[in-house]
Amino acid sequence: RFLLELRAYTALEHEAIPRLYELAYEGESPYLVTELVDGVTLDSLLADGQRYEPDGIVALLRPIASALDYAHSRATVHRDVKPANILLAHDGRMLLTGFGLGTVASFNSGPGAGGTVAPDYVAPERLVGREVDGRADVYSLAAVIFETTTGRRPFSSKSWIETLSRRLYEPPPNVREVIPELPAAFAIVLQQAMDRDPNRRPATAGELLDRLESAINSPNGTVEVGHWLPPLVRARSIGVGAAVVAAIGIAEVVWLFEGSGLTLLQHAAQRWFGAG
Secondary structure, eight states: OHHHHHHHHTTOOOTTSOOEEEEEEETTEEEEEEOOOOEEEHHHHHHTTOOOOHHHHHHHTHHHHHHHHHHHHTTOOOOOOOGGGEEEETTSOEEEOOTTHHHHHHHOOSTTSSOOOOTTTOOHHHHTTOOOOHHHHHHHHHHHHHHHHHSSOTTOOSSHHHHHHHHHHSOOOOGGGTOTTSOHHHHHHHHHHTOSSGGGSOSSHHHHHHHHHHHHHSTTSOOOOOOOOOHHHHHHHTTOOHHHIIIIIHHHHHHHHHTOOOOHHHHHHHHHHOOO
16 A cells, blocks of 8 residues: 555646656665755745735645645545645745655654654644544644744644644644634634544635635634534544553654654653663
């Protein structure tokens, strides 16, 4: 399945996706040969203090949403949507890079075989090892929009363990708690897109931006409010309880984020007992 997904990326042809030329190998390690694009990442712009108004970021990310929906229509999930993978090319194009890297991290089976995944943008269902579909990318895109409008990452904490805990046990954050002037409807739509239950999110990236645009144009309009379940109930609804997160989930996330090939038990031993 791992190689099938990587090969699927090479067949993607979209104006907002750098051309993926081929799947090649260095020894037994696969890698993708992609188009070289001159530009700057959204991540670097945010690091320099760039912020966007709601209507500005919706317009800016339209090509990215289109690329995601195109990929999803071909049963391809990006898995690692984040500002570092959104490129503003010097020729004016908006591009979504990093296709294949999320898959490498997910299926990594040995030291150095995969890349890392940014914990601030990963959908909760992926954190607990569930199969993901395009709605995981919708979650990540919403997290990107949260950061570009507020300058803060949702659920961001002092450590990735605390970030994980907040992700699994707290309701989605509200952008109006950071910037009260933002439209209430805009905040509600963004919260829905970051709901822990994929079924409560917009079905596509394009639908997310359409809803946000409607919220901006009709800030006093009504939006169905998500009824987020109590933390422990919701944790059970995605198949993991507090004890499981403490004992196994954290070890699994170490593997996911560090891209290491060590087993969960090895990670647990190192973390709890200092084993080598």
